[in-house]
Structure formats: C-alpha cells, structure tokens
Amino acid sequence: MLRFVLREAGRTGLGLAGAVLLAAAITALAAPDAGSGIWHFLVAWGRALDAFAHFDFGHSSMTGASARDELADRLPLTLGLVLEGFAVALIVGVPVGFLFGAGPARRAAAPLVQILSAAPIFCAGLALAFVAANLLHWPVPRGTGIAAGLMLIPKDARGLETLLLPVLTVGLSGAAATQLALRRAGGESARQPWRTQLRRMGLAVWEIETVYGVPQIFAGLLNELGEVMLALFSAAAVAEWVFNYAGAADLFVKSVALHDWAIVSPILLAFAALTMIADFVGRCAAYPLVATGAKP
Amino acid sequence: MTIAVTTRAPSASLHALLRIAGWIGLGLIAVAVSLSDFLANAPANATGIGPLLAPPSADLRFGTDILGRDMLSETLHALSATARSALPATVVTLIAGALFGFVAARLPRTLALGVRGFVGILASLPGLLLAVLVIGLSTRDWAAVAAGLSAAPFTFVRAFDRARLEERSTHSEYARATGISASTLLRRDLVYEFSDTILSSAARALAAVTLILSTVSFLGFGAVPPHRDLGLMIAAAKPYFLHAWWTAAFPAAALTLLILFARLAAGLDEGERA
Numbered sequence: 338m339l340r341f342v343l344r345e346a347g348r349t350g351l352g353l354a355g356a357v358l359l360a361a362a363i364t365a366l367a368a369p370d371a372g373s374g375i376w377h378f379l380v381a382w383g384r385a386l387d388a389f390a391h392f393d394f395g396h397s398s399m400t401g402a403s404a405r406d407e408l409a410d411r412l413p414l415t416l417g418l419v420l421e422g423f424a425v426a427l428i429v430g431v432p433v434g435f436l437f438g439a440g441p442a443r444r445a446a447a448p449l450v451q452i453l454s455a456a457p458i459f460c461a462g463l464a465l466a467f468v469a470a471n472l473l474h475w476p477v478p479r480g481t482g483i484a485a486g487l488m489l490i491p492k493d494a495r496g497l498e499t500l501l502l503p504v505l506t507v508g509l510s511g512a513a514a515t516q517l518a519l520r521r522a523g524g525e526s527a528r529q530p531w532r533t534q535l536r537r538m539g540l541a542v543w544e545i546e547t548v549y550g551v552p553q554i555f556a557g558l559l560n561e562l563g564e565v566m567l568a569l570f571s572a573a574a575v576a577e578w579v580f581n582y583a584g585a586a587d588l589f590v591k592s593v594a595l596h597d598w599a600i601v602s603p604i605l606l607a608f609a610a611l612t613m614i615a616d617f618v619g620r621c622a623a624y625p626l627v628a629t630g631a632k633p
Numbered sequence: 634m635t636i637a638v639t640t641r642a643p644s645a646s647l648h649a650l651l652r653i654a655g656w657i658g659l660g661l662i663a664v665a666v667s668l669s670d671f672l673a674n675a676p677a678n679a680t681g682i683g684p685l686l687a688p689p690s691a692d693l694r695f696g697t698d699i700l701g702r703d704m705l706s707e708t709l710h711a712l713s714a715t716a717r718s719a720l721p722a723t724v725v726t727l728i729a730g731a732l733f734g735f736v737a738a739r740l741p742r743t744l745a746l747g748v749r750g751f752v753g754i755l756a757s758l759p760g761l762l763l764a765v766l767v768i769g770l771s772t773r774d775w776a777a778v779a780a781g782l783s784a785a786p787f788t789f790v791r792a793f794d795r796a797r798l799e800e801r802s803t804h805s806e807y808a809r810a811t812g813i814s815a816s817t818l819l820r821r822d823l824v825y826e827f828s829d830t831i832l833s834s835a836a837r838a839l840a841a842v843t844l845i846l847s848t849v850s851f852l853g854f855g856a857v858p859p860h861r862d863l864g865l866m867i868a869a870a871k872p873y874f875l876h877a878w879w880t881a882a883f884p885a886a887a888l889t890l891l892i893l894f895a896r897l898a899a900g901l902d903e904g905e906r907a
Contacts, residue, residue, distance in 0.1 A: 355754040366770070450903035455893035457844055459851045460867065460885040463874060470875045513904035520902075563757070564906070571759035578852055579871075589762060590852055593769035601766065605758065612757040
C-alpha cells in the first residue's frame with residue numbers, strides 16, 4: 338500500500354510541477370517584453386516561476402488586484418458548486434449505474450441516457466432554466482450572480498431555488514461520468530473468474546456480491562474520480578456562464594477575453610491541481626478496496 | 634438478481650445497429666449541410682422574413698427570432714457553419730491526438746513518458762478551458778484549430794496507452810526477435826491501427842470538437858457575426874428564450890442530433906467522454 342501511495346504521489350507531484358511550469362509560462366506572457374524574443378520570454382518565465390514559488394501570481398492588468406486575492410474570492414464559489422454538483426452526481430449516478438446496468442432497464446434507459454450525454458452542457462442548463470421558469474415558476478439567475486444573493490448554503494426556499502439550477506446542471510454532467518464508471522466496474526467485476534470459484538466454495542451469491550463485488554465496483558468509481566471531477570469542472574465553467582454565477586471559471590473566461598494572463602494562469606493551475614489531486618485521492622482510496630475485495 | 638448480472642454489457646448486434654444508425658444520421662446531416670443553401674427558405678442572416686419572435690406556424694415552421702429571421706433557414710445555415718468548422722478540427726484532433734499519440738509511444742522510453750506526462754497535464758484540464766485559452770492566445774479565426782488541439786490531449790492519451798499495450802504484444806515481440814526494425818513495425822502497426830479504427834476515431838473526434846466548438850461560440854470565442862454557428866445562435870437567444878423557446882430549442886436540437894449521431898457512429902457508451 339505504502340509503495341503504491343508513494344508511486345502515485347510521485348506521479349501526481351510530477352504532474353503538479355508540470356502544471357506550475359505551464360501556468361508560469363502563461364503568466365510570463367503578461368510580462369511587458371515577453372514578446373520581444375525567446376530569451377526575453379525565458380527570462381519572464383523564470384521570474385514567473387520564482388514568483389510562483391512565493392505564491393505571488395502577479396496582478397490583474399485590468400483591475401490591478403492581486404491574482405491571489407481574486408482566486409481566493411472566486412475559487413470557493415466554484416469549489417462549492419463542484420462539491421454540491423458532486424453530491425447530485427452521486428445521488429443520481431449511483432442508482433442509475435446500478436439499476437440501469439443491463440437487462441430491460443438498460444435497454445429502456447439507453448436511448449435517453451445517450452441523448453442526454455449528447456446534449457451540450459449549455460443546452461442542458463438552458464433547458465433546466467426554461468423548465469424552472471415556466472413550469473415551476475422558480476427565479477432564474479440572469480445577470481445577477483453574487484450580487485443577487487446567490488449563495489452556496491441557501492438560507493431560505495428562494496435561495497435554494499436559485500442555487501439548484503447551476504448545481505443540477507453541474508451534477509447531471511457528473512452523474513453521466515459516475516454511472517459510466519459504475520457500469521464499467523460492474524461489468525469488469527462480472528467477468529472475474531473468482532465468482533465461480535467462490536460459488537464452488539459454498540458462498541451465497543449475496544455474500545459474494547456484498548463482500549467482494551460491491552467493493553470492486555466502488556473501487557472502479559474511485560479510480561475514475563479524476564474523470565468525474567474533470568466532468569464537474571467542465572460543467573461548472575459552462576454553468577457559471579449560463580447562470581451568471583461569479584465563480585473562478587467565469588473569471589477565467591472573462592480574463593482570457595481581456596488577455597489578463599496574470600488571472601488566467603492561477604485559475605488554470607488550480608483546476609489542473611484539483612483534478613490531479615482528486616485522481617490521486619481516488620486511486621489511493623480504491624487500492625485497499627481492490628486489494629481486499631477483488632482479490633480473494 | 635445479482636449486481637454482476639445487472640452490469641452486463643448490451644449485445645454486440647445492438648452496438649452494430651446503433652453505429653449504423655449513427656453513420657446514417659451523419660450522412661443525412663452531411664446532405665442537409667451540402668444542400669443548406671438550397672433547402673433554406675432565406676439566405677443567411679436575412680432579416681424581416683416574418684414578424685419578430687413569431688412562434689412556429691404552417692408558414693414559418695421553426696418561427697422567427699428577434700430580428701424576424703426565419704429560424705428554419707438560420708438553423709440550416711448555422712448547422713452548415715458548425716459542421717464546416719468541425720471537419721478541420723476533427724482532422725487536427727486525429728493528427729495531433731491519435732497519430733501523434735501512437736507515434737509518441739514508440740519513442741525512446743524516457744522521452745515517450747515525458748511527452749505522455751506533459752500531454753497528461755493538458756488532459757487534466759477541461760477541454761473547453763483549453764480551447765478558450767488557445768483562442769485567447771491566437772484569434773477567433775483559429776477556433777477550429779483550437780477546438781481540435783484542445784480535444785487532442787485526451788485522444789493522445791488513449792492512443793498512447795493503446796500503442797504501449799500493442800508494443801508489448803506477442804506479435805511485436807516476435808517481430809523484434811526476427812530482426813524487423815522499429816520503424817517497419819511502427820508503419821505496420823499504424824496501418825493496422827488506422828484501418829481498424831479510423832472511422833470510429835474520426836466520429837469520436839467529431840463529437841468532441843463539435844461540443845467544444847459550439848460551447849466556445851456560446852461563450853463568445855468562436856464564430857464571429859454575421860457568420861453564425863449553432864452555439865452563437867443559442868447564445869443570441871439567451872436573453873429571450875424563456876418566453877420564445879423556439880429561438881433556442883431548434884438550434885439546440887440540431888446540435889444535439891449532430892453530436893448524438895457522431896457518438897453513435899463512434900460506438901461510444903452512454904455517458905462516455907467523446
């Protein structure tokens with residue numbers, strides 16, 4: 338276990354180092370003389386790396402605000418959206434992954450899931466907004482964001498209604514990745530030769546499933562945690578734009594439009610780091626489950 | 634009923650049938666795109682065709698938008714614009730992702746793993762944000778290339794891992810043992826790999842780049858008015874779609890169909906990332 342964790346930590350560390358190099362290269366673009374030649378760019382890159390080592394990501398060329406402060410303001414909103422979306426992804430994705438795994442249920446659900454998978458996130462977000470506004474008469478946050486009191490922990494029913502749309506948009510996107518990971522892990526588990534052997538040893542089917550099957554299936558989900566997180570971050574970027582939710586992804590898009598690279602790079606670094614860390618945590622959490630569950 | 638039983642994959646014949654349906658759908662879209670000027674009732678961006686924000690009716694089947702443009706014609710023109718941008722983007726993804734990934738796996742081990750590690754970092758970022766970044770670093774005219782490049786890391790990683798597996802296969806070991814050079818083996822594997830998977834890889838790349846292209850257009854980084862694609866059409870409908878659903882619904886349906894057929898043609902599982 339320790340060797341596995343160390344190997345994975347090394348892999349994640351290398352990935353994070355690469356992400357820092359990439360983010361510093363983007364920050365270097367903001368240096369005044371970076372475009373004058375390769376040497377000037379390399380010097381700017383070196384300076385950016387030195388500043389990154391001191392957690393100094395530079396200042397916005399538009400507002401003059403510290404990039405670190407901007408990130409500290411906006412990232413918690415995106416993280417909250419992603420975490421709440423993750424909860425929805427588990428609530429929706431886990432039953433869907435188990436119930437619609439195969440048989441008549443899968444055949445019935447497959448076309449719907451395939452169509453939902455094909456719908457771009459912004460279309461899904463707009464469809465949810467339409468249903469909420471016209472059928473449920475919920476308030477749709479348009480041109481509002483934080484100023485309108487969009488908060489991660491709603492204080493009343495109206496706050497919950499406002500928050501639900503972006504969370505559902507993000508969560509449903511994550512649910513697709515969750516159910517796929519579960520179904521694949523389930524399929525993998527079904528093909529394992531130890532099932533027959535355990536049956537011959539006299540174990541009941543239910544016992545085999547709960548003691549050996551379920552841990553392996555959840556290990557499969559944990560192994561894909563990075564992929565689920567990537568789906569959630571992608572969806573968050575779009576949901577923030579659709580619902581005017583002033584999170585980090587929204588800031589990223591606006592900063593790229595304004596060529597404000599000092600803001601762009603730490604956001605990119607944060608997203609890459611969070612995905613890699615989720616991948617690392619998922620793999621490490623899956624390892625003991627596979628070790629005890631799938632290798633009887 | 635056991636969990637193992639509930640997670641069995643659907644039959645191969647159903648998969649084959651869905652793939653055929655996907656290719657037929659893509660073929661129909663290709664016909665609609667190539668005949669869009671003929672099928673459309675009005676040229677692109679022709680305003681005042683009907684009353685402003687008229688709902689679908691017998692005369693105007695998809696209704697009109699805020700400028701009185703015929704939504705059916707606009708959707709056809711925008712579908713054409715989206716598909717025409719997606720094709721070069723697909724080629725970029727196939728070259729920078731599938732081909733480069735397969736070749737990179739045969740580089741010397743340290744170099745190959747270094748390249749794999751770097752591309753893995755890019756693959757850990759949402760493709761949409763990568764595309765927005767590449768467009769921000771260049772211009773909107775490069776949106777198709779940006780979409781292709783941002784879809785490439787995931788394709789690269791898949792091709793790389795598959796090529797590494799193939800390199801360790803029995804036929805590769807025999808080939809090396811009999812003195813066949815690495816470049817000959819690479820050429821042989823490339824031919825077999827691409828002849829087997831080129832169609833599904835292309836369809837998969839098409840689904841991925843269409844999704845990215847339409848989303849960057851929706852965010853304002855893609856098509857430039859008056860050349861509207863489906864993403865830009867939906868973005869333009871955002872302020873008034875709550876009371877004029879047809880302004881967003883028909884372009885969204887056309888976009889979803891294009892991606893759905895590409896996903897089916899690629900043989901993607903439900904919920905699988907393109």
